[in-house]
Amino acid sequence: MFNLHALFHKNRAEREMDDELRFHLEKQIEQNIASGMSKEEARYAALRQFGNVGAIKEECRDSWGVRFINELAQDLRYGLRQLRSNPGFTIVAVFTLALGMAAAVAIFGFVDSALIRPLPYPNLARLMGVFKTSALGGQQLGYSYPDYLDLERFNTVFASIAAYDGDKDFVLSDAGSVHPVNGIGVTGNFFRILGVTPILGRDFVAHSASEDLLAAPSTVILSYAAWQKWFGGRPDVLGKAVTLNGESYTVIGVLPRSFQFAPTGASEFWTTLRPFAGDPCQLSRGCMAMGVIARLKDGVSLQQALADVRAIAAQEARQHPDPDRDRGANIVPLSQVILGNIRPVLLALFGGTGLLLLIAYFNVASLLLVRSENRRREFAVRGAFGAPRRRLVQQFVTEGLALVVISGGLGLLAAMLVRRLLLRLIPSDMLNLMPYLRRSGWSWHVAAFAMVLVLVACALFAITPATRLPFANLRAALAEGDRGAAGTAWRRLGARLAVLELATTMVLLAGAGLLGKSFSRLMHVDLGFVPSHVATLSILAPESKYSNSEQAIALQREIVSRLQSLPGMTAAGAASDLPVGGEGGTQIGFVGRPSLGENNAVGHILLSPGYLSVLQARLLRGRYFNENDNANAPLVAVINQTLARRYFAGENPIGKQFFYHSHGSDAKLDGPGHPTQIVGVIADVKQNALDGPATPVVYTPFDQEPGPSFFIAVRTSQEAAAVLPTLIAAIHKIDPGIVTSGGATMPEIIQDSPAAYWHRASAFLAGGFAALALLLSIVGLYGVIAYSVSRRTREIGVRMALGASRGSVYRLILKEAGWLTLIGVVIGIPGSIAAGMFIRSLLFGVRSWDVSILGTVAAVLITSALLASYFPARRAACVNPVEALRTE
Amino acid sequence: MGKSIDLLQGTLDLLILKTLALEPMHGWGIAQRIQQISKDVLQVQQGSLDPARYRLEQQGWIAAEWGASENNRRAKFYRLTASGRKQLERETSNWTRLSAAIAQVLEAAS
Numbered sequence: 001m002f003n004l005h006a007l008f009h010k011n012r013a014e015r016e017m018d019d020e021l022r023f024h025l026e027k028q029i030e031q032n033i034a035s036g037m038s039k040e041e042a043r044y045a046a047l048r049q050f051g052n053v054g055a056i057k058e059e060c061r062d063s064w065g066v067r068f069i070n071e072l073a074q075d076l077r078y079g080l081r082q083l084r085s086n087p088g089f090t091i092v093a094v095f096t097l098a099l100g101m102a103a104a105v106a107i108f109g110f111v112d113s114a115l116i117r118p119l120p121y122p123n124l125a126r127l128m129g130v131f132k133t134s135a136l137g138g139q140q141l142g143y144s145y146p147d148y149l150d151l152e153r154f155n156t157v158f159a160s161i162a163a164y165d166g167d168k169d170f171v172l173s174d175a176g177s178v179h180p181v182n183g184i185g186v187t188g189n190f191f192r193i194l195g196v197t198p199i200l201g202r203d204f205v206a207h208s209a210s211e212d213l214l215a216a217p218s219t220v221i222l223s224y225a226a227w228q229k230w231f232g233g234r235p236d237v238l239g240k241a242v243t244l245n246g247e248s249y250t251v252i253g254v255l256p257r258s259f260q261f262a263p264t265g266a267s268e269f270w271t272t273l274r275p276f277a278g279d280p281c282q283l284s285r286g287c288m289a290m291g292v293i294a295r296l297k298d299g300v301s302l303q304q305a306l307a308d309v310r311a312i313a314a315q316e317a318r319q320h321p322d323p324d325r326d327r328g329a330n331i332v333p334l335s336q337v338i339l340g341n342i343r344p345v346l347l348a349l350f351g352g353t354g355l356l357l358l359i360a361y362f363n364v365a366s367l368l369l370v371r372s373e374n375r376r377r378e379f380a381v382r383g384a385f386g387a388p389r390r391r392l393v394q395q396f397v398t399e400g401l402a403l404v405v406i407s408g409g410l411g412l413l414a415a416m417l418v419r420r421l422l423l424r425l426i427p428s429d430m431l432n433l434m435p436y437l438r439r440s441g442w443s444w445h446v447a448a449f450a451m452v453l454v455l456v457a458c459a460l461f462a463i464t465p466a467t468r469l470p471f472a473n474l475r476a477a478l479a480e481g482d483r484g485a486a487g488t489a490w491r492r493l494g495a496r497l498a499v500l501e502l503a504t505t506m507v508l509l510a511g512a513g514l515l516g517k518s519f520s521r522l523m524h525v526d527l528g529f530v531p532s533h534v535a536t537l538s539i540l541a542p543e544s545k546y547s548n549s550e551q552a553i554a555l556q557r558e559i560v561s562r563l564q565s566l567p568g569m570t571a572a573g574a575a576s577d578l579p580v581g582g583e584g585g586t587q588i589g590f591v592g593r594p595s596l597g598e599n600n601a602v603g604h605i606l607l608s609p610g611y612l613s614v615l616q617a618r619l620l621r622g623r624y625f626n627e628n629d630n631a632n633a634p635l636v637a638v639i640n641q642t643l644a645r646r647y648f649a650g651e652n653p654i655g656k657q658f659f660y661h662s663h664g665s666d667a668k669l670d671g672p673g674h675p676t677q678i679v680g681v682i683a684d685v686k687q688n689a690l691d692g693p694a695t696p697v698v699y700t701p702f703d704q705e706p707g708p709s710f711f712i713a714v715r716t717s718q719e720a721a722a723v724l725p726t727l728i729a730a731i732h733k734i735d736p737g738i739v740t741s742g743g744a745t746m747p748e749i750i751q752d753s754p755a756a757y758w759h760r761a762s763a764f765l766a767g768g769f770a771a772l773a774l775l776l777s778i779v780g781l782y783g784v785i786a787y788s789v790s791r792r793t794r795e796i797g798v799r800m801a802l803g804a805s806r807g808s809v810y811r812l813i814l815k816e817a818g819w820l821t822l823i824g825v826v827i828g829i830p831g832s833i834a835a836g837m838f839i840r841s842l843l844f845g846v847r848s849w850d851v852s853i854l855g856t857v858a859a860v861l862i863t864s865a866l867l868a869s870y871f872p873a874r875r876a877a878c879v880n881p882v883e884a885l886r887t888e
Numbered sequence: 889m890g891k892s893i894d895l896l897q898g899t900l901d902l903l904i905l906k907t908l909a910l911e912p913m914h915g916w917g918i919a920q921r922i923q924q925i926s927k928d929v930l931q932v933q934q935g936s937l938d939p940a941r942y943r944l945e946q947q948g949w950i951a952a953e954w955g956a957s958e959n960n961r962r963a964k965f966y967r968l969t970a971s972g973r974k975q976l977e978r979e980t981s982n983w984t985r986l987s988a989a990i991a992q993v994l995e996a997a998s
Contacts, residue, residue, distance in 0.1 A: 020915060020964050023957075024934050027916040051935030059939035 017060055025050055054386025071391065072398060079399035083406075089371060093364045094407040096776055100360025101411030101453050103769065104353040106418035108449050111350050113440035114342055119335055120258060120436075122195035123295075128302075129263075129337040130161075130292040130309055133328040134601055140332065142288040145273075147316055147324065151292065154312050157305040161294040162190040163273075164261075165282075169540055169709070170269055171739050173243040174230070180540065180741040181226070183244060184267040185274070188216070193295050194261070199224075201238045201253030204272060216272035220249040224257040226268035244269060246544050260435035262338040263291060266428075285316075286323040286587070286661040293334060306331050323587050323661055325595075341754075342434055345762050348839040352511060352769040355504050357453070359773050362504075363780040364403075365460055366497040370787050372396070400462030408454045415450075416441075430757055498784040499824045501777040505770070506828025506861055511835045512763070512770035513853040514843055519763040521845035522756060528685040529579060529615035534713055534746035535720040536578055537727055540739040541708040549631060552706035555734075560608055562730050563714050568723065571715040573611025574702055578711050579746070580753050583687035583697055590647065591657040591675050602643060603687055603697035604660065606705055614713045615685060622654045622680030629701040635676040636701065640684045643696030653678050660698065676700065690755040691844045713746070720745035755844075762842055774861070778868045785817050786872040796876050797884025806877040813876050817869030818862075825858045832857070900932070900940050902983060905968060905976040908950055912967035914957055915941055941966065949975050 025046055032042035050056070061070075083090040118124050130151065132141040143151065148163045155161065163186070170183030188204040197203065198221060220242060222231070231237045231251075240251045249271060261267070273282075282289070296305055306329075313329035332340075379392055419440055423431070431437060539559065546552050556574050563572040577584055583603030589595055609625045620641060629636050637658075644653045657675035676698075684694050702710065716723050724743040731738055750756060789796075796809055836848030846853075907913070907921050918941070919932045944950045949972030957963040968976065 016964070019962065021938065023914075023961060023963050024916045024938065028934060049933065049935075051933065056935050056938055060942040 017057065021053065021056070025053075052386045055388065058386065058388060058391070071394065075395045075398035076402060078395065079402045082399060083402065086371075089367060090403075092779065093367050093403060094410065096360045096363050096779075097404070097407035097457065098411035098414055099772060099776075100353075100357035101408060101450070101457075102414035102418055103772075104350075104357045104453060105412060105415035105446065105450050106422065107346070107349050107353045109415070109419050109440040109443075109446050110422070110437055111346050112443060112445045112449070113436050113438075114339055114346055114434070116445055117436075117439070117443065119262075119338060120260065121334070124335055125333070126159075126296045127193070127334040128158075128294050128296060128305065128331045129334050130294055131330045131332065132288055132313065133330045134326060139330050140337070141327075143290045143292050144285045144288050145282050145290060146285050146320075147288075147313075148290050148292055150316055151309065151312055151329075154315075155294075155308055157297055157300045157308045158294040159297045160189055160193050161292065162187045162193045163290040163292050164190055164264060165273060165290050169538070169739070169741065170244050171246070171540060171542065172230070172269070173246070178542075178737060178739050180739045181244075181269055182265065182267045183269040183271060184264050185271050187273060190293070191221075191255075193293055196255065196259050198253030199256045200227075200235065201251070203253060216274045218247060218249045218274055219252045219272065220244065221253040221255060221270040222251060223255050223266070223268050223270065224259065225266065227254045229268075242269075244271070246542055262433055262435055266432035266435075284661075285320050288585075294331075302331060302333075326600075338436075341758070344839065344841045345758060348511070348515075348762060348842055349765055349769075351835070351838065352508060352766050355508050356769045356773050356776075359501050359504050359508075359776045359780070361457065361460055362497045362501045363776050363783075364457075365464055366494050366780055367783060368400070368403075368461055368464065369494055369497075370783060373787075397458075397462035401458055404454055404457040404461055408450070408457065412450055426761075427752060427757070429752075430754070494784045494787065495820055498777075498781050498820050499827065501780045502821055502824025502861060502865065503827040503831060505773045505777040506825055506857060507831040507835045508766070508770040508773040509857040509860065510828070510832030510853060511839060512766040513857055514836055514839065514846055514848070514850060515759070515763040515766045517846045517850065517853060518842065518844040519756075519759040522690050522759050525686065525690055525845075526684075527579065527750075528683050529617045531579075531746035531750055533717070533720050534614060534715055535723050535727065536711055536713045536742070536744055536746060536749065537724070537731070537740050538711050538742040539574075539709060539731065540741065541735070542737050542739075543708055545735070545737065546708040549706045552708050553630070553703050555708070556608060556702060556706065556710065558734055559712060559731060560610055562734060563712065563727060564610065566723075566726060566730060568716050568718045569714050570717060571610055571613040572712065573614045573714075574608040574710045574712050575611050576606040576702070576707075576710055577687065578713065578749060579615065579685050579687055580690060580750050581687075581711075583695060586660045586698070588658045588660040588698065591659070596647075599646075602660075603695050605687065605697060605699050606702045606707075606710070607638075607699050608702045611713065612682070614715045616715070617685050618683040620681045620683055621652070622678070624680055624682075625699075625701045630703040631706075633704075635674055635704055636679045637676045638680040638682055638699040639678055640682055640697045640699075642684050642694045643698065644681045646696050653681060658698075690750065690753060691759070692755070711742075720747075759842070759844060774864060778864050781817065781820065781865055782868040782872065784820070785813065785869040786875075788816065789813060789872040789876045792876070793879055793884045796879050797881045800879060801881040801885065809877040809879075810873050813873035814866060814869055817865055817873075821862050821865035824865075825861060828861075829854060829858075899983070900936065901944060902976070902979045903930070903932070904937070904941060904944060905949060905972055905979065908966055908968045909973065909976055912965050914955075914963040914965050916957075916963070918966070944972070947975075948972070 028046035028049060029042045032045050033039060037045060047053075121127055129140075130143070131139065132143055132147065133139050134141060143163065145163075152161050165185040168183050168185070170181045172179045172181045186204070191197070191203050201221070204216075204219065204221070222237070227233055227237060230242075231240070237251050237254065241248045242251060243249075249269075255270070296302070309329040309331060313324070313327060316324040317327060383389070383392060423437065423440070426434075426437070541552070541555055546555050560572045560574055563569060584605050586602060586604040587596075587600040588602055589600060607625065609627055609629070612619065612624050621644075622638075624638060625636065639653060647653070648656065656678045658678070659673065659675055682699070685697075687697055688695060712727075714723070714727065724745075728740050728743065731740055744752070751760075796804075796812075799812075800809065832854060833849045836843070836850075840848050903922050904918055907918050907925075910921075913921065915938060916934070919934055919937050922930050922932050941950070945952055945966075949969060950966045951969050952964045952966050954962060955965040
C-alpha cells in the first residue's frame with residue numbers, strides 16, 4: 001500500500017492524525033471526569049490508558065506505507081545536521097576516509113590495468129616468449145638469428161613463431177633534415193601471432209623465415225602515433241615512401257591505436273628484418289639480439305614445449321659449440337615477460353594502500369564510537385519518547401551511509417586525480433615499457449572494487465556504532481547520566497582499535513623505511529667513476545659515409561678532438577656503451593687454459609683512449625689504451641677487477657692472452673688467429689643496472705673494432721647539462737648528417753635508470769603512505785586518549801582532591817598512551833618483518849629485518865604517540881578538582 | 889463491571905468492521921460501542937484501536953470524512969465501504985466456522 005497523498009501532503013496527514021488522536025484523548029478525559037475523577041487525575045489516567053502516543057503515531061504512520069521514505073528523508077536531514085553541527089568530527093572523518101579510499105582505488109586502478117585485465121592479445125595464455133639461457137647471462141637471453149631459424153624449422157610444439165629485433169635507433173630523413181626514430185624489425189608473421197591487424201593497409205606477407213632478412217621487400221608499417229606525428233594521420237599514407245637509414249621504404253599499413261608491445265617500448269616504424277641484414281652480427285650465432293614469441297599448438301603443454309626447445313638448444317650446442325656451448329633455452333608466458341618487473345612493485349604498493357585504508361577505517365570507526373557513546377543519552381531519550389528500536393538503528397545506518405557516501409564520492413574523485421598525477425610522474429620512456437598502465441582509468445573492476453570499499457565502510461560505520469545503542473536498559477542510561485560501566489567497555493574497544501592502528505602504522509613505516517634505505521644504498525653504490533660534470537651523447541653516423549673502418553676511426557677521432565678543444569672541457573672519449581647503460585657481451589677463452597664452459601660470458605665494451613680520464617675510473621695495474629693501439633698494432637684489452645678476480649685469483653693477469661667473439665664473428669675461442677693481450681686492470685665501473693651484481697668486463701680499443709655508432713662522454717668544468725647544446729652544435733659542424741640523440745648528463749642517466757626509478761618511486765610512494773598512516777594513527781590515538789581523559793575527569797578530580805600531584809596525573813595519562821603504543825609496536829614488529837619478506841624482491845642491500853630501521857620506526861612511533869597524548873594529559877593535569885566534582 | 893477479556897489476535901478488525909456496519913461513527917465511538925455491546929467484557933484500548941483503524945482505512949474497507957461530533961467538535965467519521973462489507977462477510981463466516989469448530993472440540997473433550 002502506497003499512499004501518495006500521505007507522501008506529498010505529509011503535513012496535512014500528520015495534522016489530521018494529531019487532531020484525531022487529540023480528540024480521542026479528550027473524549028477519554030471527559031469520560032474519566034464523568035466517572036468522578038478530578039480534572040488532573042482524569043488527564044493522567046487518560047494518558048496512561050492511551051499508552052505511548054509517539055509509538056501509536058508511528059504505528060498509524062506505518063499504515064501509510066510511505067513511512068520508510070519519510071523517515072529516510074528525516075533521518076538524512078537529521079544526520080546531515082548532526083554532521084554539520086560537528087564540523088571537526090565531520091572533516092576529520094571525511095578526510096580520513098576519502099584519503100584511504102583515494103589511495104586504494106588509484107593503486108587498484110594500476111593493479112587492475114596490469115595484473116587483472118588481460119593484456120590486449122587474443123588467447124594470451126598460449127602466447128609464449130622463448131629465450132636462450134646461460135648460467136651467467138640469466139634465464140631471458142635473446143636468440144641469435146641462425147638459432148632462431150633452427151628453432152622455427154625443428155620445433156614441433158609451436159603453431160607459429162616470430163622474432164623481433166629490439167628497439168633500434170633508425171634515422172628518418174624528412175625534407176632534408178634527419179631525425180632519430182624508434183624502429184624495429186620483425187618477421188613476417190609477428191602481428192598475426194599477436195592477433196593484431198592494421199587499421200589501414202595490410203600486414204607483412206608471411207615469408208618463410210629465411211627470406212625475412214634479405215629477400216623481404218622494403219616495406220614499413222607505422223605505429224598509430226608515428227602515422228599521426230609524421231603523416232598527420234592522413235589516410236593516403238599507404239604507398240608513400242619514407243627514407244629510413246638512407247633507404248626508401250614503402251608504407252603498407254598503420255597499426256591500431258590500442259596496439260602495444262611492451263617489451264620493445266614505443267616503436268614507431270615496424271619493418272621486416274631487412275634493415276638489419278647489413279649487420280654481420282645478425283648472421284652470427286654469437287649475436288643474441290632477437291626476441292622470440294610463439295603460440296603453443298593446441299594440446300601442447302608448457303612442459304612439452306620446454307623439453308622440445310631445450311632439445312633443439314642442446315643440438316645447437318653440439319653442432320655449434322662456439323658460441324652455443326652451454327646455452328640452454330627457456331619458455332616464459334608472454335604475460336609474465338611483460339609484467340615480470342612491475343608485479344612485485346604494484347603488489348607492494350597495493351598492500352601499502354590496503355594498510356592505509358585499514359588505518360582510515362579504524363580511525364573513523366573509533367571516532368564514530370566516541371560519538372555514539374556521547375549520544376547514548378540522546379538515544380535513550382528518543383527511545384523513551386517512543387522511537388522503536390528499529391528506528392534508532394535506522395538513524396545510525398543513515399548517518400553512517402551519509403558519511404560514507406560523501407567521503408566515498410570525494411575519495412573517488414581524488415583517486416582519479418591521483419591516478420593522473422602518478423601517470424604524469426612516470427617518465428614517458430618508462431611508461432612506454434608499461435603501456436598497459438595507460439588504461440588504468442575507470443573499468444568495471446575499479447568500480448566494483450570501489451563499491452566493495454564503500455560497502456565495507458557502510459557495514460563498519462553504520463552497524464558498529466548501532467551495536468552500542470542503549471537498548472537493554474533505557475532507564476539506566478537515562479538516569480545514570482551515561483557514566484561508568486558502558487564508558488569502560490567503550491574505552492577498551494577504542495583502545496584496541498588504537499593499538500591495531502599503531503601496529504599497522506608500524507608495518508607501513510617499516511616497509512617505507514626498508515624501501516627508503518634500499519634507495520639510499522642504491523644511490524651510494526660504488527660506481528667506480530665520478531659521474532658529476534660528465535655529459536654524454538649518442539652518435540649515429542650515416543652508414544653510407546662511414547661504413548669502413550678508416551672512415552669510422554677518422555670520424556671518432558675528429559669528434560673527440562673537436563669536443564676536447566671546446567672551452568671548459570677537460571676530457572672527451574668514446575665508448576660502445578655508457579656506464580649504467582649496458583655492457584655488451586661476448587664469450588672468451590684464455591690461451592693455454594681449458595675451456596671456461598658456461599663461465600665464458602663476459603661484458604665487452606669498446607673504448608677510445610681518452611675515455612678513462614672522462615670517467616675518472618681508477619687504473620689498478622698495467623696501462624690504459626693510447627693512440628697507438630690501432631688496427632695495425634697487436635690486439636690489446638683492459639679488464640675489470642671482477643674479471644681479474646674471477647679468472648686470475650692470486651695471479652697477475654697482465655700479459656695473459658685470450659680469444660673472444662668480436663663483433664659479428666664466430667671465431668673459435670681456442671684459436672687459431674690473433675689472440676688479445678691483457679695490458680691493464682681497472683677498478684669495476686658500474687656498467688649494468690645499479691642493483692645488478694658486479695660482472696666481468698673486457699674493454700678493447702675502439703680503433704681495433706670501429707663502427708659508425710657510439711656514445712661520447714665529456715668531462716667539463718662547467719654545469720654538464722649546459723654544455724650539451726654546444727656539443728651537438730660542434731658535431732653538426734663536422735657533418736650535419738650525423739644524428740645525435742639521448743643527450744644527458746651522467747647523474748641524469750643514473751637517476752633515470754630503471755633500477756633507480758623503481759627504487760625511488762616505490763620508496764617515495766611507500767614513504768607517502770607511511771607518513772599519512774602515521775598522521776592518521778596519531779590522530780586516532782589522540783582521540784582515544786582525549787576521550788578517555790574527558791570520561792575520567794571526575795576520577796582525576798577525586799585523585800587531585802585527595803592530594804595527587806600534577807606530575808602523577810601526567811604520568812597516569814601518558815602511561816595509558818605509552819602502554820597502547822608499546823603493545824602496538826610489539827604487535828607491529830612481526831608484522832613489519834613479514835611485510836619486509838613480502839617486498840624482499842624490491843630491497844637492495846638491506847635485509848627484511850633490518851634492526852636499525854625497526855628501532856628507528858619504533859622510536860618515531862613512540863615519540864609521536866607521547867607527543868599526541870601530551871595535550872590531553874596536560875588538560876587532565878589542569879583539571880580544577882572542585883569544578884570536576886561539581887560538574888558531573 | 890465484569891472481568892474484561894484480552895482480544896484475540898485479528899478479531900479487532902472484525903469488531904471494528906461489524907461496529908461500523910451498524911452505523912457510521914467516529915473513532916472514539918467505535919471503542920465505546922464495542923465495550924457497550926459486549927457489556928464491558930471487551931475493553932478496547934484506544935491506543936490499539938487507532939492504528940488498526942488506520943490499517944483498515946488503508947485497505948479501503950472503511951472510509952473516513954470529517955464531521956461534527958455530538959457536542960459539535962470536529963471529528964473523523966468512519967463508514968463501511970462496499971469492499972469492507974464483503975470483507976466483513978468473509979471474516980464473519982470465518983469466525984463462525986472457527987468458533988463452531990472450537991466449540992465442537994471443547995464438547996468432545998468434556
